[in-house]
Amino acid sequence: MGKNIIIALDAMGGDEAPAIILDGAALVAESKPDSHFLLFGDAAILNPMVEALPSLRGRTEIRHTDQVIAADEKPSQALRRGRQSSMRLAIDAVRNGEAAGIVSAGNTGALMAMSKFVLKTLPGIDRPAIASVFPSAGDDTVMLDLGANLDCDAENLVQFAMMGATWARVLWGRDRPTVGLLNVGAEDMKGHVTIQDAQTILRSADLPLQFHGFVEGDDIAKGTTDVIVTDGFSGNIALKSAEGTAKLYSQFLREAFSSSLLAKIGYLLAGPAMRRLRQKVDPRRYNGGIFLGLNGISIKSHGGTDATGFAAAISLASDMIEGDLSRRLAEDLQRFGSATEPPRQVSVS
Amino acid sequence: MGKNIIIALDAMGGDEAPAIILDGAALVAESKPDSHFLLFGDAAILNPMVEALPSLRGRTEIRHTDQVIAADEKPSQALRRGRQSSMRLAIDAVRNGEAAGIVSAGNTGALMAMSKFVLKTLPGIDRPAIASVFPSAGDDTVMLDLGANLDCDAENLVQFAMMGATWARVLWGRDRPTVGLLNVGAEDMKGHVTIQDAQTILRSADLPLQFHGFVEGDDIAKGTTDVIVTDGFSGNIALKSAEGTAKLYSQFLREAFSSSLLAKIGYLLAGPAMRRLRQKVDPRRYNGGIFLGLNGISIKSHGGTDATGFAAAISLASDMIEGDLSRRLAEDLQRFGSATEPPRQVSVS
Numbered sequence: 001m002g003k004n005i006i007i008a009l010d011a012m013g014g015d016e017a018p019a020i021i022l023d024g025a026a027l028v029a030e031s032k033p034d035s036h037f038l039l040f041g042d043a044a045i046l047n048p049m050v051e052a053l054p055s056l057r058g059r060t061e062i063r064h065t066d067q068v069i070a071a072d073e074k075p076s077q078a079l080r081r082g083r084q085s086s087m088r089l090a091i092d093a094v095r096n097g098e099a100a101g102i103v104s105a106g107n108t109g110a111l112m113a114m115s116k117f118v119l120k121t122l123p124g125i126d127r128p129a130i131a132s133v134f135p136s137a138g139d140d141t142v143m144l145d146l147g148a149n150l151d152c153d154a155e156n157l158v159q160f161a162m163m164g165a166t167w168a169r170v171l172w173g174r175d176r177p178t179v180g181l182l183n184v185g186a187e188d189m190k191g192h193v194t195i196q197d198a199q200t201i202l203r204s205a206d207l208p209l210q211f212h213g214f215v216e217g218d219d220i221a222k223g224t225t226d227v228i229v230t231d232g233f234s235g236n237i238a239l240k241s242a243e244g245t246a247k248l249y250s251q252f253l254r255e256a257f258s259s260s261l262l263a264k265i266g267y268l269l270a271g272p273a274m275r276r277l278r279q280k281v282d283p284r285r286y287n288g289g290i291f292l293g294l295n296g297i298s299i300k301s302h303g304g305t306d307a308t309g310f311a312a313a314i315s316l317a318s319d320m321i322e323g324d325l326s327r328r329l330a331e332d333l334q335r336f337g338s339a340t341e342p343p344r345q346v347s348v349s
Numbered sequence: 350m351g352k353n354i355i356i357a358l359d360a361m362g363g364d365e366a367p368a369i370i371l372d373g374a375a376l377v378a379e380s381k382p383d384s385h386f387l388l389f390g391d392a393a394i395l396n397p398m399v400e401a402l403p404s405l406r407g408r409t410e411i412r413h414t415d416q417v418i419a420a421d422e423k424p425s426q427a428l429r430r431g432r433q434s435s436m437r438l439a440i441d442a443v444r445n446g447e448a449a450g451i452v453s454a455g456n457t458g459a460l461m462a463m464s465k466f467v468l469k470t471l472p473g474i475d476r477p478a479i480a481s482v483f484p485s486a487g488d489d490t491v492m493l494d495l496g497a498n499l500d501c502d503a504e505n506l507v508q509f510a511m512m513g514a515t516w517a518r519v520l521w522g523r524d525r526p527t528v529g530l531l532n533v534g535a536e537d538m539k540g541h542v543t544i545q546d547a548q549t550i551l552r553s554a555d556l557p558l559q560f561h562g563f564v565e566g567d568d569i570a571k572g573t574t575d576v577i578v579t580d581g582f583s584g585n586i587a588l589k590s591a592e593g594t595a596k597l598y599s600q601f602l603r604e605a606f607s608s609s610l611l612a613k614i615g616y617l618l619a620g621p622a623m624r625r626l627r628q629k630v631d632p633r634r635y636n637g638g639i640f641l642g643l644n645g646i647s648i649k650s651h652g653g654t655d656a657t658g659f660a661a662a663i664s665l666a667s668d669m670i671e672g673d674l675s676r677r678l679a680e681d682l683q684r685f686g687s688a689t690e691p692p693r694q695v696s697v698s
Contacts, residue, residue: 217589221597240566248570256626263622270615277605
């Protein structure tokens, strides 16, 4: 038996909050007996809901607040005016040491801004990134950044590579993770100057990772590397483009199976195999935007997910806490951080 | 019966050339009795192959050349040293008026560089773009740029919007096509300065299109707009990320259906529906990178496609020729071209 893990939950963030937050927590509580929750939100609503979920009783503490960050609130506004919000108080609980991590399905920009402001970035990290896990033909892949930083310089990209590699080592036990830089072609001379510079650093620097070189958009699903690094603009577009395609395929598949009586019977016979397929590509299994580079664990759940999806995001936080990811990241950055800087020009005076 | 359409084919470009080039042309010849082909490549190889394909006999002229552009040849090198290559001579045939369009499955960069050099860009276009058609839950969508221009300014993006709209109007008969700008969020304030500026122009300018605003990566498969505009870096990553996901799904589906005897029987019963599904998402149906903004029709086929895929690329060229796309584009650019420029600052001196 490990020691208790306390996770702070923003009970009011997300399309179906607080229902799916509590149901998700209950699912995790059933499978992980060491998990405890600090719930931030409206006590009058939350109290009876927790009472109705036996697995949460005695393992959940409710901290009341009326204030909620709206889905369309600007990050700067949330920072100024949201100091008593359920999201902010949940993050504060991590800084205060009351919780070991925080999960929210609320406003992404506000969660990142507040997490950064309250938890601070790790020494050696200029900008935290959002990472997420992708299914692939091989092992899962982790990709970052997915939208925290629209413009990145070479040093940012190299820092993302380091963080992604530490993630793959700690969470997946991959000893010397392979890292690919997302580009429009695999050849060395392809791409704009920023990723050219990042490539140069990654090829020459002594980092605890194996630099694979450039990868393309289809390498995400192929699972060519353990880690894929890109700027937040391209990463967000790759993520959503893949999500959209996956949804379209599922829709076409449903339509095909309901298009004739024979197809329906075929579906029934192939039922167990189809269920395994659905589980394999279930976006809820991959729910959870991982904020990397912060001095603490903060996870963004998809705002439109259900209890199963929210439970996956909590489990992700729980795995990161058990793996002591923040400390491992800080150590790696201290040992290798200086290698992420571009080589200095010798000045001629 | 329309008049004959003559299409120039680079018979030596692509992984399986010349076999799939000729087989693809034969498929088109069978379904389109007006199509004729000018084949550029090694006559000693091509002659017996054409003889063996009855549908091509009497409708195909072979122009001999020994020179071929290699798949890894740099565009600048191809321009300088490839003047007698099958690719270059096929493009020359369009400029000379011997053919109405050219299709190649060869080196993309070389094809773009040569097409631009030989055919020239249309007046009002700074940079040609690569467009492609995507399947969606609604009608098909056309997206550009997919890799010709890694860095784009606002004016480039607005020109892409114009070209995509003309394409959707001419090829699909959509009267006032909707156009979306690919971004990391749909809210007006999202994204970097270039797409903010492009948004401003597209909102205010009098253009023959309906500007929808920002769209996200999953809007490609949703079919939210007729046209999606982005820079070549993000577009290439969106394209390949979608392709990769589609392949992964197909692979998982095959595995599921062969995982048990019942699943195999289920597959047989659902066979016709599954075949329709496969056709619906068949990447060969969507084969063809459309070079837009040139003074002539030039299509890049996927290098690894088969005869069915290459036939789709030829048909695309044929549809563009029948729709007189180049002239329609030139007309639209003449009428609306000045509206694509950013509003001039009044200089204070």
